[in-house]
Amino acid sequence: xxxxxxxxxxxxxxxxxxxxxxxxxxxxxxxxxxxxxxxxxxxxxxxxxxxxxxxxxxxxxxxxxxxxxxxxxxxxxxxxxxxxxxxxxxxxxxxxxxxxxxxxxxxxxxxxxxxxxxxxxxxxxxxxxxxxxxxxxxxxxxxxxxxxxxxxxxxxxxxxxxxxxxxxxxxxxxxxxxxxxxxxx
Numbered sequence: 001x002x003x004x005x006x007x008x009x010x011x012x013x014x015x016x017x018x019x020x021x022x023x024x025x026x027x028x029x030x031x032x033x034x035x036x037x038x039x040x041x042x043x044x045x046x047x048x049x050x051x052x053x054x055x056x057x058x059x060x061x062x063x064x065x066x067x068x069x070x071x072x073x074x075x076x077x078x079x080x081x082x083x084x085x086x087x088x089x090x091x092x093x094x095x096x097x098x099x100x101x102x103x104x105x106x107x108x109x110x111x112x113x114x115x116x117x118x119x120x121x122x123x124x125x126x127x128x129x130x131x132x133x134x135x136x137x138x139x140x141x142x143x144x145x146x147x148x149x150x151x152x153x154x155x156x157x158x159x160x161x162x163x164x165x166x167x168x169x170x171x172x173x174x175x176x177x178x179x180x181x182x183x184x185x
Contacts, residue, residue, distance in 0.1 A: 005131040007069040013126060015118045020074035023059045027075050030084035031055035039108045043144045045168045065091060076119050085110050088119050098134035100127060116150055128182045139175040156180045
């Protein structure tokens with residue numbers, strides 16, 4: 001059975017350009033900027049943030065999923081500026097099946113610079129080595145071509161489409177499901 005990562009201390013990870021760490025209230029302004037951008041939330045099951053209070057609620061949710069041992073959400077802090085420019089992490093941790101779902105978002109001015117590939121590579125390595133995960137899944141709206149391209153670069157394979165799988169922002173949306181197995185990593 002799984003004897004890997006235990007949800008006690010939130011793991012801090014570092015890449016060449018970024019620190020992946022626990023979100024704190026001091027990050028609320030940066031997270032408000034992130035989630036009050038229509039382009040960022042376009043494919044997310046989130047409404048646009050109206051205030052910094054919404055960002056504080058988001059940080060509290062990160063803490064909640066960690067305490068409940070169902071997920072981890074890192075903020076992505078740019079080492080040089082110490083600004084939070086996005087988030088990435090896991091949800092729906094199924095310990096008995098060694099399976100987890102990945103998610104991520106980034107401020108648009110940072111798109112296309114290899115940032116998310118760098119951050120996700122680090123957390124994928126963490127999942128397969130420290131958490132003893134066997135399968136990482138991603139559910140992406142089929143219109144989100146940039147996200148699909150990123151997943152394919154990271155070695156994910158498309159398994160299929162979950163038709164009208166979620167009701168978001170007043171409509172049913174399809175979700176393409178992608179995955180990578182530990183044996184493929």
